[in-house]
Amino acid sequence: MRSPNALSVALASVTAAALIAAAAIGFNLWRGGWWPFTVEVASPLVPAPQLDNEQAERYSGVAQIREDSACTGWLLDTQADGPAYLITNGHCTQARNLLPTEVGLDLPAESAVTFGRGGRASSLTVKAKRVVYSSMNGTDVSVVELNASLPRLRNNGIEAYRPAPQLPSGRLVDNVGVPVQGVPAGQIAPRIGQCVTGEPVGVIELGWFFDGAQAVDCPGILGGSSGSPLFDRTDRVVGMITTTTAGATAAGGECWLNKPCERTESGARVVPDTSYAVGVQELTGCFPDGRFALADGCSLPRPGLVASAVLASVNAGTDTISAELTAPRPTSVWTGVAPLTDADACADPATYERTVAAGQRKTVIQTDLPTAEGFYVWCLQDVAAPDQPARVVLQRDLTPPARTPRLSVEQGKEGVRVQPVFSPPELSDFRIKYGPAASTDCADTAGYVAFRRVPAFIPADALPVRFCYVGADLAGNETPVFSRDLS
Numbered sequence: 386m387r388s389p390n391a392l393s394v395a396l397a398s399v400t401a402a403a404l405i406a407a408a409a410i411g412f413n414l415w416r417g418g419w420w421p422f423t424v425e426v427a428s429p430l431v432p433a434p435q436l437d438n439e440q441a442e443r444y445s446g447v448a449q450i451r452e453d454s455a456c457t458g459w460l461l462d463t464q465a466d467g468p469a470y471l472i473t474n475g476h477c478t479q480a481r482n483l484l485p486t487e488v489g490l491d492l493p494a495e496s497a498v499t500f501g502r503g504g505r506a507s508s509l510t511v512k513a514k515r516v517v518y519s520s521m522n523g524t525d526v527s528v529v530e531l532n533a534s535l536p537r538l539r540n541n542g543i544e545a546y547r548p549a550p551q552l553p554s555g556r557l558v559d560n561v562g563v564p565v566q567g568v569p570a571g572q573i574a575p576r577i578g579q580c581v582t583g584e585p586v587g588v589i590e591l592g593w594f595f596d597g598a599q600a601v602d603c604p605g606i607l608g609g610s611s612g613s614p615l616f617d618r619t620d621r622v623v624g625m626i627t628t629t630t631a632g633a634t635a636a637g638g639e640c641w642l643n644k645p646c647e648r649t650e651s652g653a654r655v656v657p658d659t660s661y662a663v664g665v666q667e668l669t670g671c672f673p674d675g676r677f678a679l680a681d682g683c684s685l686p687r688p689g690l691v692a693s694a695v696l697a698s699v700n701a702g703t704d705t706i707s708a709e710l711t712a713p714r715p716t717s718v719w720t721g722v723a724p725l726t727d728a729d730a731c732a733d734p735a736t737y738e739r740t741v742a743a744g745q746r747k748t749v750i751q752t753d754l755p756t757a758e759g760f761y762v763w764c765l766q767d768v769a770a771p772d773q774p775a776r777v778v779l780q781r782d783l784t785p786p787a788r789t790p791r792l793s794v795e796q797g798k799e800g801v802r803v804q805p806v807f808s809p810p811e812l813s814d815f816r817i818k819y820g821p822a823a824s825t826d827c828a829d830t831a832g833y834v835a836f837r838r839v840p841a842f843i844p845a846d847a848l849p850v851r852f853c854y855v856g857a858d859l860a861g862n863e864t865p866v867f868s869r870d871l872s
Contacts, residue, residue, distance in 0.1 A: 583659075819841065
């Protein structure tokens with residue numbers, strides 16, 4: 386047998402070294418979530434698969450949290466032998482009762498938290514002790530202290546996770562949540578779906594701003610998925626689901642509840658079948674000695690200015706918007722309005738036009754809204770704490786409702802109960818009238834009254850009747866006149 390010459394040995398060594406280097410590079414890319422191929426993503430309205438046995442152990446620290454409704458949360462690794470903390474969305478706890486500019490501290494909790502809910506591993510339920518932090522002011526985060534210690538949960542086989550910086554776009558992550566919408570009771574369990582991260586965007590929903598949210602294409606983002614963590618390849622949490630456009634009504638209602646929109650240079654747009662995750666890197670530094678504290682190293686939003694707009698959407702008939710403003714201490718507040726498209730408007734001194742006084746007692750302040758149709762941001766900046774301005778979403782809406790109003794009709798032996806169906810913000814109010822079908826003219830404006838959400842009852846002996854109705858959106862723009870003959 387011929388002995389290998391020096392050249393072949395050298396080539397073999399180079400080839401082996403190259404393969405080892407390529408493998409190392411590939412592994413590091415995989416750890417970073419980089420993936421060069423298109424990922425097939427199932428519908429966001431179809432539940433993702435349940436965890437297998439290995440995944441159930443790996444993600445045992447993902448829990449269902451239930452109070453008024455169901456959400457998902459995850460156990461935080463504080464790297465200390467202190468209390469156990471569950472991280473979830475602000476809107477899953479007390480922040481849903483706070484104003485969009487508000488931060489809540491040390492709030493009561495009545496939640497039940499179940500790890501391994503419906504999974505193959507044994508489940509464990511603990512009570513929430515208190516909500517130590519909750520806010521939807523630029524983020525959507527609640528920190529819930531559990532009635533258990535972190536060592537106790539670890540001894541029961543529950544994993545805890547550390548937050549990590551948000552991933553760049555185009556990275557693979559795993560979303561683990563406990564959806565309940567459309568899931569049979571016996572199949573409610575932790576589920577896992579693979580997603581690809583998109584570009585960071587500013588998201589607006591109702592009056593909330595979610596700064597630097599991550600657009601993701603996760604499957605199965607249904608009711609109950611809120612607060613579900615996104616894991617990187619090393620099982621660090623890089624974000625958690627806050628909202629989605631999956632299943633949103635097609636016509637109208639942009640930037641409203643359950644139909645969030647992205648802020649762009651040209652306006653606000655709704656991206657269909659897209660979910661959004663808020664970052665969790667702000668939690669780093671919030672647990673010195675294993676206990677929550679808004680310490681210097683904690684970058685979560687602090688309590689500050691709180692503003693409540695009396696009317697946030699107007700048509701051509703109104704120019705002035707009012708709000709009630711409070712501050713933690715007596716101070717002066719800069720105020721100004723800018724287009725929502727300007728992401729840095731509240732940090733720009735040119736935005737502010739005047740100052741108002743504020744303190745712990747509510748002060749009513751006002752501003753004028755530009756005449757052009759679109760969304761605006763009302764910036765309120767405490768001169769003593771300029772790094773956290775309060776922001777209020779305003780809208781000049783000059784467009785009639787895009788949704789066609791419909792009626793709910795219940796026929797009985799004694800008569801008919803009828804009422805128009807609300808669908809805010811597009812159908813937020815109604816005017817109605819009704820009378821004999823042969824003589825009632827719906828085009829005649831006389832006789833209309835405001836509908837007070839009490840169904841109209843029409844006795845059987847009064848039929849046939851013509852029921853006339855006109856819908857209006859939140860700004861007061863009206864639909865055409867609609868009618869229906871009831872017999």
